Amino acid sequence: MPATTKTNFQLFTNGILNENPIFRLALSMCPAVGISTTVMNGIMLGIAVLFVQVFSSCTISLIKNYIHPRIRIPTYTLTIATWVTVIDLVLAAFLPAAYKEMGIFVKLIVAFAIITMRLEIFACKNSVTSSFWDGVGMGLGFMFGMMAIGFVRELLGMGTILGHDVLGFRPLLFFVLPAAGFFCVGIMMAMFNYVELVYNRKKRAEKR
């Protein structure tokens, strides 16, 4: 596949909408289902993924010419693991307040499919600048997805938003449980697909 022809801005929005990791690429469904119980969790995990994605993308795109094609996947895993460890240690040492909130989320990241896939699909074929913007877009897209799911689940499951009581009661405890994650993701994915369908139809109609 040739290097991308998209501009940096297109790369950036690409991750958030056209190729949203959760709703469009259907990657990293484990965290999307497991941890998205509150908006805050979504934000935290989103930030953590954003950083690891950007750092890993840049690293791989820097060393892409030296990676033997047969061992590229182990190399990606190693890169991600290294960055996760580095971020975890640095946060714990120099930003204890942030670490208290983020610590458990950072450690989860090593196994995320989204990061490995972006390295495989994008970073190993493109320049550092493009990879950076792709990483930022994907990270933010993931954060947006997690927040959207978290919003629905927190509101319906606990009646709160960001920990503030807005409904005054708990409508359906079911939404906090992991199984509800599938429902939320599924319904939102369907919405995304529907919007795309309508949009494409309109476009075609305009062309005629």
Next chain:
Amino acid sequence: MKEIIRITLGLTVSCLIAALVMGSVFIVTDKAKRHNEHVNVQNAMLGLLGYTEAHPAPSDLRLYTVYRYIIEDGDVRTLGYMVPVTGNEAVRYQLVVMDLDGQFVDRFKLDITPEKAQEAVERASALKAVLKPPRTFVYSDSTIIARLGKKRLAYLLPGKFPGFKTFIQVILAIDPSFEIIGLEIMEHEEDPGLGAEIKQDYFKNQFKGKSFEKIKNINVTKEPLPKEYKRYLEAGKGDGTPLPKGVVDTIRSKYQDRDIYALTGATISSKAVTDGVKNIIKKFAYRMNRLDSLISEQHIPVAF
């Protein structure tokens, strides 16, 4: 063949680079990280005793740590307590050995300061100097004893027990009659929104003020948490109007001997914490009574 060598070499080199990066970051950050953890624990302990930044601890508050070791000499198992002892000038540690029935066995002077004793490695080398092979020793746990002036104020018990998923780490503060002063959840991996609620005031504050008699057979109840009790438990948060003094006392005495109200949708986590706390306190009370009677019997001038 050439391919294999290239792949092996590539993997080795990338692993080495990764190891180098992680290792150097670890060296740079380790000290600060451990310092942060230490400060964290220290703050949590002071917080449990009611000392915050706005209301700092008095200068004559002392925290002494007692370390408990299990010593094995062939088939014979004894217990070793590293206790701080007031000497001529400074506080030094002594090792008091008792058998499993609580009878005095031996006593050694240890060449270690309280600051150094915080490091497991330093403790091990000090103990090795007095416990000659074939005797072996294993660290079991530690207790922090808070002393205010001449009075023993509280025991702080770091503890760990299985929760719904993995271990829950807590610090318990109890007064000399083994009544609970407070509970702080340090680390846990319970489900957010369900078991993770054990960190909330309205759950962990339920343990406050439970007497030793109550703790011995405490359980969880699945009844809903009464509104007035919830308000009382969350009074420390500072939002909403504070409850009038008279109401506080009535609510406290009303719920003092009740069981712990389980969290909605997280009965297992609630039960785990309740049982964990119960176990920690029961075991500790048993051990502390034995240690105390041994100390007074042997006239050891302990610092706490």
